[in-house]
Amino acid sequence: MSTPEHDDELERLARYAAGEGSAEERAALRSWIEERPERAAIIAAMRDVARIADPQAAGWDARSAWSALATRLALPSTAAPGPAPAPELRTRSPREWAPKPPKIAFFESKRRTRWRPAAIATAAAIVFMSAGSLALWRSEHPAPSRAAAEQPWREYATRRGQRATIELLDGTHVDLGVDSRLRVRMPEAGTREIVLEGEAVFDVAHDSLRPLTVRAGNALMKDIGTRFNVRAYPGAGSVKVAVASGLVQLNDTAGAPSSELLLAAGDLGSINESGQAKLRHGVDTTQFFAWTQGRLVFDRTPFGEAATRLERWFDIEMLIPDSSIASRRLTATIAAQNVEEVLAAVTLPLHLRYERRGRVVVVEPRSTGDSVSPRGVKNPSKDERSR
Amino acid sequence: MSQRAYRSDEDATTSIAPPRTDEERRVIAALRAGDSVVFEWLFSSHYDALCAFVYSYVRSRETTEDLVQDLFASIWENRDRWLPGGTIRQYLFTAARNRALTYLRHEVVVRRFEDVAARDPVLLSDGRMTERADDLAHFDELTTAFEDAVRALPAKRRRVLLLRWEAQLTHAEIAHVLGISVKGVETQIGRAMRFIRERLASFRPRG
Numbered sequence: 333m334s335t336p337e338h339d340d341e342l343e344r345l346a347r348y349a350a351g352e353g354s355a356e357e358r359a360a361l362r363s364w365i366e367e368r369p370e371r372a373a374i375i376a377a378m379r380d381v382a383r384i385a386d387p388q389a390a391g392w393d394a395r396s397a398w399s400a401l402a403t404r405l406a407l408p409s410t411a412a413p414g415p416a417p418a419p420e421l422r423t424r425s426p427r428e429w430a431p432k433p434p435k436i437a438f439f440e441s442k443r444r445t446r447w448r449p450a451a452i453a454t455a456a457a458i459v460f461m462s463a464g465s466l467a468l469w470r471s472e473h474p475a476p477s478r479a480a481a482e483q484p485w486r487e488y489a490t491r492r493g494q495r496a497t498i499e500l501l502d503g504t505h506v507d508l509g510v511d512s513r514l515r516v517r518m519p520e521a522g523t524r525e526i527v528l529e530g531e532a533v534f535d536v537a538h539d540s541l542r543p544l545t546v547r548a549g550n551a552l553m554k555d556i557g558t559r560f561n562v563r564a565y566p567g568a569g570s571v572k573v574a575v576a577s578g579l580v581q582l583n584d585t586a587g588a589p590s591s592e593l594l595l596a597a598g599d600l601g602s603i604n605e606s607g608q609a610k611l612r613h614g615v616d617t618t619q620f621f622a623w624t625q626g627r628l629v630f631d632r633t634p635f636g637e638a639a640t641r642l643e644r645w646f647d648i649e650m651l652i653p654d655s656s657i658a659s660r661r662l663t664a665t666i667a668a669q670n671v672e673e674v675l676a677a678v679t680l681p682l683h684l685r686y687e688r689r690g691r692v693v694v695v696e697p698r699s700t701g702d703s704v705s706p707r708g709v710k711n712p713s714k715d716e717r718s719r
Numbered sequence: 720m721s722q723r724a725y726r727s728d729e730d731a732t733t734s735i736a737p738p739r740t741d742e743e744r745r746v747i748a749a750l751r752a753g754d755s756v757v758f759e760w761l762f763s764s765h766y767d768a769l770c771a772f773v774y775s776y777v778r779s780r781e782t783t784e785d786l787v788q789d790l791f792a793s794i795w796e797n798r799d800r801w802l803p804g805g806t807i808r809q810y811l812f813t814a815a816r817n818r819a820l821t822y823l824r825h826e827v828v829v830r831r832f833e834d835v836a837a838r839d840p841v842l843l844s845d846g847r848m849t850e851r852a853d854d855l856a857h858f859d860e861l862t863t864a865f866e867d868a869v870r871a872l873p874a875k876r877r878r879v880l881l882l883r884w885e886a887q888l889t890h891a892e893i894a895h896v897l898g899i900s901v902k903g904v905e906t907q908i909g910r911a912m913r914f915i916r917e918r919l920a921s922f923r924p925r926g
Contacts, residue, residue: 342916346908351887373862377869378884382771384866385877389774392784394766398759401788405795409754 339522345371349378365651369696372651376692383689490530493647495623503537504544507624511565511644518542528562533624535559536578547585551603554581560595561620565644574620582609591648628668631677633659638678639695646671651694657684742809743765748799758798763898765808769815775878776819786818809892812882816896861874861919868918872911 347353348361365371381550383390401407452506498506501518508514510663512530521542526534528548531573536544536555546553548564551571558578564571573582575595584607593611595601600615619629628645630638636658639650644669645668651660666677683698749757766787774783790811794801803810821825869877882888882896892907 339839342912342919346884346912349884370861374865377865378880381869381877381880381884382775384869386774386835387770388778388780392767392769394763394769397784397788398762401762401791402755403757404788405792407795409760563924641911 341371342374343376345378349375350411359422362651363661366653366655369629369653369694372653372692372694374556375651376687376689376694380689380690418674420694433532438511449538454620484517486516488516491647492644497624502539502542502544505535505537507533509533509563510647528564530565531561531563532624533559533561533621538578549603550585550605550607552583552585554583555579559621561617563620566641572620574599574615574617575599575601578619584609620663626668627665628674629665632663634658635660635662635678635682635684638662642674642678646674647691649692651692653694657682659694746807747802750794751797751801752871758791759794761794763855765811766882769811770887771881772812772878773815773819775874775881776816777822782822787815790814790818805895806892808886808888810845812886812888812892825865865915866918871918872914875909876911876914879904880911883908889925 344361345365347621348358350353352358364507365375376652379385380390398400425440440637479530481594487504488496488498488508490510491507493509495510496508497506498514500506500516502524504524506514509531512528512532514528514530514532519542524539524544526544526546534546534555536558538555538558544555546555546562548562549566549571551562551564551573551574553560553562558580559576560578560580561574561576562571562594563573574579575593575597576595580595580601582595582603583603584603593601595611598614598617600612600617600620602610613627619631620630621643628641636652642648643650644655648671659680662678662682664677664681666674668674672688675686675688678684679695684695686693686695686699688694720808746757746761750761758887769787769790770783773786774780777783777786872880879893879897882893883890888896890901890904893904897904899907
């Protein structure tokens with residue numbers, strides 16, 4: 333067993349901890365770190381130097397500090413703490429849309445329990461607000477559009493660990509998931525356009541004169557008055573669309589007729605990167621909608637994928653040194669409010685344990701030495717079991 | 720806000736200005752326009768690291784919380800004129816340090832602080848510190864060795880690591896915050912790394 337005594341090894345860990353490098357370099361560095369549990373543990377410790385030196389230097393309560401400051405400066409209280417309330421499922425008549433300003437409300441997942449980690453350079457996207465509490469600004473790089481109307485794009489974005497509910501001008505209700513961006517253009521006449529990166533549930537106010545399209549990656553959806561979820565995180569390999577009610581027409585952006593699908597309630601459509609469309613009927617789509625009510629549902633989800641969701645949901649970093657863990661399947665429904673409870677709920681049934689230090693969570697098999705062999709060789713029996 | 724404290728924040732704005740990102744520009748514009756939501760974001764995303772940093776000077780949680788609150792209050796109260804010269808986090812950490820030093824100068828706690836600082840490595844490696852190890856499962860002894868090495872570092876050097884690893888500031892930002900040269904920052908980090916490396920090299924896991 334070697335230790336980071338190697339010049340290079342400690343140097344590389346330090347570089348990762350300091351947030352250096354491009355996304356690709358960091359991804360490469362990260363898989364290198366995940367090869368060995370001790371590397372992951374050192375990273376966690378590096379992000380925690382203040383506390384290591386003196387426990388009194390950590391554990392600040394930013395939420396109450398903010399309340400105190402907001403009171404002192406007589407600021408309006410904006411972000412709603414705690415879980416999102418169940419969204420109201422209203423049916424709207426087509427003509428109901430009044431030209432009122434969009435409404436937006438934010439929800440933060442509670443990452444912190446006893447102490448709060450530093451999260452300085454971690455905000456993936458910042459939410460910008462114009463006057464009032466609207467999170468919109470004019471996008472400088474609007475998506476290409478066929479209808480070259482001079483209508484401005486409005487943009488909404490959430491950070492990791494943050495969700496939002498948005499009432500659009502036309503009465504369409506959007507639950508915007510964590511770490512997601514939405515661009516919206518709603519001309520008075522003609523097509524209403526939405527471009528999504530990330531995840532969102534749309535509850536569309538139908539208007540036959542102004543059809544609504546949602547573009548996400550290479551997927552193009554046309555709504556016919558409906559409630560549906562789109563999951564389109566970059567790098568996920570495919571765009572998934574689940575329908576709760578109504579009808580959605582799904583195409584790839586290239587518009588190949590062969591790829592066109594008509595999705596109804598209980599259908600799950602997906603389009604992969606090469607534009608191939610797949611349709612599954614009678615799917616339990618709860619897992620695609622539960623998050624709007626603060627619940628995370630996993631249904632035979634590979635642990636690696638579940639970990640990615642948790643990273644976005646809580647704005648944490650999950651390091652999984654034993655790669656055989658990533659393929660284990662997780663089935664669980666969790667009220668996802670408290671990071672410690674959720675981590676316990678996802679690791680216990682898979683015989684894993686975790687150690688959390690601030691933003692960094694290291695996941696390992698429950699008993700040490702049980703499958704982490706010295707040179708990081710995977711235990712093949714684990715892989716077998718998970719299939 | 721006292722006149723003095725505010726002036727010390729302003730020092731934080733005069734600096735070599737790295738190219739500002741779009742994101743930073745928009746945050747500054749929104750804040751100047753009085754957007755309290757952006758202000759809250761700024762506060763909550765920097766609060767913990769700023770507190771840890773200020774605490775490393777004043778060594779009192781209560782004082783730390785007051786100083787960081789005062790800093791943000793002053794930003795808000797002067798938001799229409801707010802224009803950090805460098806990056807936002809560079810501004811925040813520099814202003815926080817200025818406030819901590821001003822506090823130490825004015826509260827006649829300088830001597831006490833120095834005493835604590837001088838005793839620091841000893842103080843921080845006594846039994847009080849190892850207690851917390853019990854409530855956190857350790858992955859292996861290497862982590863413990865790493866932590867011991869961090870604790871044995873001089874407080875100043877540890878502060879640089881805090882800024883680098885926890886707050887993820889660049890070398891140039893750290894140099895500005897601490898009022899030393901970039902070269903000085905690199906030297907500090909280099910020495911800290913060498914020290915840790917030596918400690919880990921002498922550590923051999925069982926077997």
